[in-house]
Amino acid sequence: xxxxxxxxxxxxxxxxxxxxxxxxxxxxxxxxxxxxxxxxxxxxxxxxxxxxxxxxxxxxxxxxxxxxxxxxxxxxxxxxxxxxxxxxxxxxxxxxxxxxxxxxxxxxxxxxxxxxxxxxxxxxxxxxxxxxxxxxxxxxxxxxxxxxxxxxxxxxxxxxxxxxxxxxxxxxxxxxxxxxxxxxxxxxxxxxxxxxxxxxxxxxxxxxxxxxxxxxxxxxxxxxxxxxxxxxxxxxxxxxxxxxxxxxxxxxxxxxxxxxxxxxxxxxxxxxxxxxxxxxxxxxxxxxxxxxxxxxxxxxxxxxxxxxxxxxxxxxxxxxxxxxxxxxxxxxxxxxxxxxxxxxxxxxxxxxxxxxxxxxxxxxxxxxxxxxxxxxxxxxxxxxxxxxxxxxxxxxxxxxxxxxxxxxxxxxxxxxxxxxxxxxxxxxx
Amino acid sequence: xxxxxxxxxxxxxxxxxxxxxxxxxxxxxxxxxxxxxxxxxxxxxxxxxxxxxxxxxxxxxxxxxxxxxxxxxxxxxxxxxxxxxxxxxxxxxxxxxxxxxxxxxxxxxxxxxxxxxxxxxxxxxxxxxxxxxxxxxxxxxxxxxxxxxxxxxxxxxxxxxxxxxxxxxxxxxxxxxxxxxxxxxxxxxxxxxxxxxxxxxxxxxxxxxxxxxxxxxxxxxxxxxxxxxxxxxxxxxxxxxxxxxxxxxxxxxxxxxxxxxxxxxxxxxxxxxxxxxxxxxxxxxxxxxxxxxxxxxxxxxxxxxxxxxxxxxxxxxxxxxxxxxxxxxxxxxxxxxxxxxxxxxxxxxxxxxxxxxxxxxxxxxxxxxxxxxxxxxxxxxxxxxxxxxxxxxxxxxxxxxxxxxxxxxxxxxxxxxxxxxxxxxxxxx
Numbered sequence: 001x002x003x004x005x006x007x008x009x010x011x012x013x014x015x016x017x018x019x020x021x022x023x024x025x026x027x028x029x030x031x032x033x034x035x036x037x038x039x040x041x042x043x044x045x046x047x048x049x050x051x052x053x054x055x056x057x058x059x060x061x062x063x064x065x066x067x068x069x070x071x072x073x074x075x076x077x078x079x080x081x082x083x084x085x086x087x088x089x090x091x092x093x094x095x096x097x098x099x100x101x102x103x104x105x106x107x108x109x110x111x112x113x114x115x116x117x118x119x120x121x122x123x124x125x126x127x128x129x130x131x132x133x134x135x136x137x138x139x140x141x142x143x144x145x146x147x148x149x150x151x152x153x154x155x156x157x158x159x160x161x162x163x164x165x166x167x168x169x170x171x172x173x174x175x176x177x178x179x180x181x182x183x184x185x186x187x188x189x190x191x192x193x194x195x196x197x198x199x200x201x202x203x204x205x206x207x208x209x210x211x212x213x214x215x216x217x218x219x220x221x222x223x224x225x226x227x228x229x230x231x232x233x234x235x236x237x238x239x240x241x242x243x244x245x246x247x248x249x250x251x252x253x254x255x256x257x258x259x260x261x262x263x264x265x266x267x268x269x270x271x272x273x274x275x276x277x278x279x280x281x282x283x284x285x286x287x288x289x290x291x292x293x294x295x296x297x298x299x300x301x302x303x304x305x306x307x308x309x310x311x312x313x314x315x316x317x318x319x320x321x322x323x324x325x326x327x328x329x330x331x332x333x334x335x336x337x338x339x340x341x342x343x344x345x346x347x348x349x350x351x352x353x354x355x356x357x358x359x360x361x362x363x364x365x366x367x368x369x370x371x372x373x374x375x376x377x378x379x380x381x382x383x384x385x386x387x388x389x390x391x392x393x394x395x396x397x398x399x400x401x402x403x404x405x406x407x408x409x410x411x412x413x414x415x416x417x418x419x420x421x422x423x424x425x426x427x428x429x
Numbered sequence: 430x431x432x433x434x435x436x437x438x439x440x441x442x443x444x445x446x447x448x449x450x451x452x453x454x455x456x457x458x459x460x461x462x463x464x465x466x467x468x469x470x471x472x473x474x475x476x477x478x479x480x481x482x483x484x485x486x487x488x489x490x491x492x493x494x495x496x497x498x499x500x501x502x503x504x505x506x507x508x509x510x511x512x513x514x515x516x517x518x519x520x521x522x523x524x525x526x527x528x529x530x531x532x533x534x535x536x537x538x539x540x541x542x543x544x545x546x547x548x549x550x551x552x553x554x555x556x557x558x559x560x561x562x563x564x565x566x567x568x569x570x571x572x573x574x575x576x577x578x579x580x581x582x583x584x585x586x587x588x589x590x591x592x593x594x595x596x597x598x599x600x601x602x603x604x605x606x607x608x609x610x611x612x613x614x615x616x617x618x619x620x621x622x623x624x625x626x627x628x629x630x631x632x633x634x635x636x637x638x639x640x641x642x643x644x645x646x647x648x649x650x651x652x653x654x655x656x657x658x659x660x661x662x663x664x665x666x667x668x669x670x671x672x673x674x675x676x677x678x679x680x681x682x683x684x685x686x687x688x689x690x691x692x693x694x695x696x697x698x699x700x701x702x703x704x705x706x707x708x709x710x711x712x713x714x715x716x717x718x719x720x721x722x723x724x725x726x727x728x729x730x731x732x733x734x735x736x737x738x739x740x741x742x743x744x745x746x747x748x749x750x751x752x753x754x755x756x757x758x759x760x761x762x763x764x765x766x767x768x769x770x771x772x773x774x775x776x777x778x779x780x781x782x783x784x785x786x787x788x789x790x791x792x793x794x795x796x797x798x799x800x801x802x803x804x805x806x807x808x809x810x811x812x813x814x815x816x817x818x819x820x821x822x823x824x825x826x827x828x829x830x831x832x833x834x835x836x837x838x839x840x841x842x843x844x845x846x847x848x849x850x851x852x853x854x855x856x857x858x
Contacts, residue, residue, distance in 0.1 A: 023722060027580065033765040034577050034645070130575060136723035138567065138575035145574075146559060146567035148463050149743020151456065216463070276729075279705075293452060293740035294565035294730065300705075301726035311722035314578020328757030336462040 001032065006321050007042035009074045009099070011065050011090055012081035013053055016104060016131070017044070019310035020078060020317075021056050031314070035321040043068045045081075069094040076320050078313060079103040080131075084111060091116060095123040100324060102316040104131035104309055110205035110221035113212065117333035126329050128316035133206045134159050134285045136308030137301040138315075143213045143289065144331055150291040152214040155253040156427070157287030158280050159206040161303040162197035163229050163249040165189045165283045167237075167268070171246050176234045189283050199228035203251045203266040211253035211264040214289070217339040219253075219264050225344035227267035236268075236422045239354055239393065243426075245270040246278045250427055251287075254347070261342040270352055271428035278428075345402030350379070350429075352395050354421040355411060359390035363416045367392060370414065374407040375399065389418070395426060430461065434469035435750050438503045438528070440494050440519055441510035442475045442482055445533060445560070448739035449507060449746075450485050460743070464750040472497045474510075498523040505749050507742060508532040509560075513540060520545060524552040529753060531745040533560035533738055539634035539650035542641065546762035555758050557745035562635045563588050563714045565737030566730040567744075572642045572718065573760055579720040581643040584682040585856070586716030587709050588635040590732040591626035592658050592678040594618045594712045596666075596697070600675050605663045618712050628657035632680045632695040640682035640693040643718070646768040648682075648693050654773035656696035665697075665851045668783055668822065672855075674699040675707045679856055680716075683776070690771040699781055700857035707857075774831030779808070779858075781824050783850040784840060788819035792845045796821060799843065803836040804828065818847070824855060 008024070010017055024031065024041055032038040044056060045065035053061070062068055069077055069090050077094040079101060081087050087108050091101050101120070103109065109116065109132050120127040130140045134157075143152065158164050162184060169180035181198065184190035196202045204224040211219040229249050240247050248271055253264045271278050276298060280286040285303025290296050302308040323329050357363045364383065371378050377397040384391045396404060411417050437453070439446055453460065453470055461467040473485060474494035482490070491497055498506055498519050506523040508530060510516050516537050520530050530549070532538065538545065538561050549556040559569045563586075572581065587593050591613060598609040610627065613619035625631045633653040640648040658678050669676050677700055682693045700707050705727060709715045714732025719725050731737040752758055786792045793812065800807050806826040813820045825833060840846050 019722070023578065027578075030580065030645075031578060034763055136579075136720075137726060138571040141570060141575050142567040145748055146570050146744040147740065148747035149452065149456075149460060149745075150565075150740040151459065216459075276708075291565075291740060293448070293736040293743070295734075295737055297566060297728070297730035299726070299728060302724045305724075307722040308724055311576065311579040311720060314722070315575045316578075318577035319574055322760060323757075326757045328752075328755045331751060334463055 002037035002325065005038040005040035006035070006075040006324060007040050007073055008317065009042055009068050009077045010044045011077060011079045013044050013046045013056070014080070015306040016080045016309045016313065018053060019306040020080065020313050023310055023314055025055055031318065034318050036325050037321065039317070039321060042074060043071070065090055066093060069099065070097050072097050074099045075324050076317060077101045078317065079105055080313065082107065084108055088112060088116070092119050095119045095125045100126035100320045102313055102320055103127070103129045104313055105129070106132040106202065106205040106209060110208035113209065114218050114333065114335065121332050124329060126320045126323055128320055128330065130316050131309045131312035133209050134287060135301070135303040135305060136311045137285055137287065137299050137303065139210070139287055139299055140213060142299070143210065144334070147289070147291055147294060150293045152289060152291045153255045154290040155210050155214050155287060157251055158248055158277055158285050159251045159287065159303060160197055160203040160249060161283030161285060162190045162194065163203070164280060164285070166198070167229060167232065167247055167249060168281050170232070170234060170237050174234060177230060177232055198230050200226045200249065200266045203249060207251035207253055207264045207266050210251065211262060212335065214253055215255055215262045215339055216334045216337045217262060218335045219262065219341055223264060223341040225265035225267070229268050232268050233422065236424060239352070239422065240270045243270060243352065243395070245272050245426070247424065248277055252427065256342060261340045263342050263344070263347050265344060265347060267425060269425040269427040275428040345400060347401045348398050349401050349404065350396050350398050350426040351404045352393070352424045352426050353408060353411070355392040355394070356418040356421050357390050357392050358416045358418065359385045359388050360416070363390070364392065366414055366416055367394070367411065370410045371396070371407055374403050374410065376403050376407050391421065431466035431754065434467040435464070435504040435753060436469055436471035436502055437746065438471055438497050438506045439473045440506060440508045442473050442485070443509070444735040445509045445738045445742065446473070447482060448735040449509065449742050452739055452743055454484055460747065463747050465754050466750070468746070468750060471503060472500070494519055495522060498528065499526050501526050503528045504753050505746060506530045507746065508534055509742065511536065513537055517541060517545070521548050524548045524554045529555035529749045531742055531749055532556070532558045533742055534558070535561040535631065535634040535638060539637035542638065543647050543762065543764065550761050553758060555749045555752055557749055557759065559745050560738045560741035562638050563716060564730070564732040564734060565740045566714055566716065566728050566732065568639070568716055568728055569642060571728070572639065573763070576718070576720055576723060579722045581718060581720045582684045583719040584639050584643050584716060586680055587677055587706055587714050588680045588716065588732060589626055589632040589678060590712030590714060591619045591623065592632070593709060593714070595627070596658060596661065596676055596678060597710050599661070599663060599666050603663060606659065606661055627659050629655045629678065629695045632678060636680035636682055636693045636695050639680065640691055641764065643682055644684055644691045644768055645763045645766045646691060647764045648691065648770055652693060652770040654694035654696070658697050661697050662851065665853060668781070668851065669699045672699060672781065672824070674701050674855070676853065677706055681856065685771060690769045692771050692773070692776050694773060694776060696854060698854040698856040704857040774829060776830045777827050778830050778833065779825050779827050779855040780833045781822070781853045781855050782837060784821045784823070785847040785850055786819050786821050787845045787847065788814045788817050789845070792819070793821065795843055795845055796823070796840065799839045800825070800836055803832050803839065805832050805836050820850065
């Protein structure tokens, strides 16, 4: 074993960074044995240098992250600060100055992954980011490496713990969205500003990364159709229950049936209670991968949190350090298929539509005509009347999303339709 | 991209090998793009050369596997013949002659993995074997690489599809073991000689491989406590049902609580219906991995079959080819912890014991005394009487397996105990 240590610079020392530093210290011998050389924490860039950081030598703390990555003696930079800048500039500077990079930064990778990969390749460095998607669950490596000889056709999963916690609470307790969000915030599952989670930005970034790797193409967060969970109501959840379903925020990446394009989307959807994803509770994540030869695989585990994310970071750190020692690099970006990303309108899906209608003869016929005109075939209709008002719950067969949203548009214009109470896609059947 | 192809020799062209050859042809462009060079099937060693093999150039077929791996121009040998010899000699010869090896051979790796790894290292070659454990499910790579920065404490799972199919049939249809085995054989889930599966040899080999990788030590198949499913009765399954459980053949690898040793075992066990493994149906596999930082991860998918196994082989093939091009090797054996493997007697577990006893006063007191003498604490007792005969079902708390089997021994000697109807361990609680 080499005795000269590999030097690691840690950018960010919050929930994940502090756990990475802690494990690097407590498990130093194991890491050294697995890498073939000791690893040494050479510097930690933080915003608040005065904060007490247990177990970290204060001499390592700096507020000048740029100077740290420019030192020239750093072998690996671990970036866990998140956000676009200064993370992007720091990673690029790290590559220029001889370091490989392990990052947990889903937003940056989903926004500018191609440029970062190009920079890594230009300088002959590694860029690893298992922690950017689904915390501790190995997904990036299985897709990039284990399935490298297979053809992935679909990735479908729950990749955001906060929203799963909220939807699970709504489902089990009958609570409304605000109430469930409050509980998630109180328990630390949701941040003070929950926008990135509840509006689906976090899941969309992960979907972009997964789609890119799975289909060997480039997908940016802007290519991902995104709907959050803020408009999911207790009534939607109750309606799902009546259908033998529950509501989950799903990230879905699909190869078109003709193979010539891909789609990526994040939205709440009803899935049958019998589907394995229906039983993913609290803040857990789970992802299905469907590949031509492998069939259907599922990966399940804690999708966030300091320790699980640190586990993923450290797995990458070991790999990148081994590569450094072997003077090689791991697999870089694989985007050779250059498949275009189709818009949401071309996605084939199913709708569950709940309508408030006048309780009089002929309404169903009118509604059915609208569906027929849009070329959307109806699977089931349930009609409930009370005091001159009635509700009509329609579940469609599979149709292009554009035709389905066109149908909803047309339904809104009917005199007899007082309102569209809810629209939700149905998946996993 | 390099234009000179990497040459692959395929040893074995059965269910898996023919699928590997097929995908290498049909997906040649994808494989080339992902590897960075084309791969060419340079030879296929078979036992029966006269058999028609669709899509394979007859000129590539040979019965002389040794000559094939000795050619000197082979970059990667794919070994899917199974068994100890001639596979072992062929793999070693391949290393000597410049090739890296991708193998699906669980029996050989569990018997002699250390020597094979040493040979690979000596000659600077790769030895990859994702396909040896749980078919298409990425497990070897996640354990070797994704969790390389974490401390795995437990691996627990269903790793044999044949036995899971049989137990699932027994559970859902009430069939006995023989009847369920017949169905499995008729449907192609069980081989004509099902010994390797039903006696737990296959699962034990996988447990040895998983334990070795998970705990960075050496575990051979002979170190694995092994019990098959041939003695599981319809009554056992019914008894499990009454407890809210089902019966699964589990492979369990554990680090002792003091961290100083490990255990590996394969046996049928009752697990609660609420446990995710309880819902693994038919021939599917699923494995839980518990790691210190990552928490609990689950991997699920098809554990056998030509296509799924080929997917795993091809993923390894791509990795090994990339390494070849980069003049590097992937991670080799990691067995630095040198942890001893403790015998089954030291495993802490729970028993479900069903006794036929005389239906008279004092029997329960006698039985309870035996448990107390052996230091085994009783969780629940259920007593059922009929016509002077009675049955007593005892579920214990956790205790060393030696104490539990000692208890059963002592119970058999009691006059009032007519027989021990069944003994089964209880897991997953």
